[in-house]
Amino acid sequence: MTRVGIGYDSHRFVAGRPLVLGGVTIPSGRGLAGHSDADAVAHALTDAILGAAGAGNIGQLFPDADPQWKDADSMELLRTAHELVRGRGLTLSQADCSVITEEPRLSAHLGTMAAALASRLGVAQSAISVKAKTNEGMGFIGRGEGLAVIAVAVLEGR
Numbered sequence: 001m002t003r004v005g006i007g008y009d010s011h012r013f014v015a016g017r018p019l020v021l022g023g024v025t026i027p028s029g030r031g032l033a034g035h036s037d038a039d040a041v042a043h044a045l046t047d048a049i050l051g052a053a054g055a056g057n058i059g060q061l062f063p064d065a066d067p068q069w070k071d072a073d074s075m076e077l078l079r080t081a082h083e084l085v086r087g088r089g090l091t092l093s094q095a096d097c098s099v100i101t102e103e104p105r106l107s108a109h110l111g112t113m114a115a116a117l118a119s120r121l122g123v124a125q126s127a128i129s130v131k132a133k134t135n136e137g138m139g140f141i142g143r144g145e146g147l148a149v150i151a152v153a154v155l156e157g158r
């Protein structure tokens, strides 16, 4: 059986925090606001994996009102979500993520992000794609207020 899920996440840029995307800290004057480390790539992909399995969403699994997830390593939340769906007989066969942001330029970091995601998930790097694009100056992303990520996950299993 093949199952497909989609995930979306957005976070606001703030000064004084590192920018962490796909488990990689990226040189940037600003990071992302959030209860956890605000890794929007990990969050969107977590939701895509959970969605593909019909296993709810990241907010249900790791409520941001729960102090145990404050400053959490989102890559670990992602790994945990994948373990949960593996427990249901499903495994990630492919993922594709698009980061939408005006800045910083991410092209030099996309391969590193894909490798970090594949490593944490225990899948081949060829299974993971990370892309980046701008929003052509439009809307909250265009004004540099924040960024967004869309992810698709394909699970195979019984």
Ligand code: MG
Pocket (backbone or CB within 6 Å): 009, 010, 011, 034, 038, 039, 040, 043
């Ligand atoms: Mg998030």
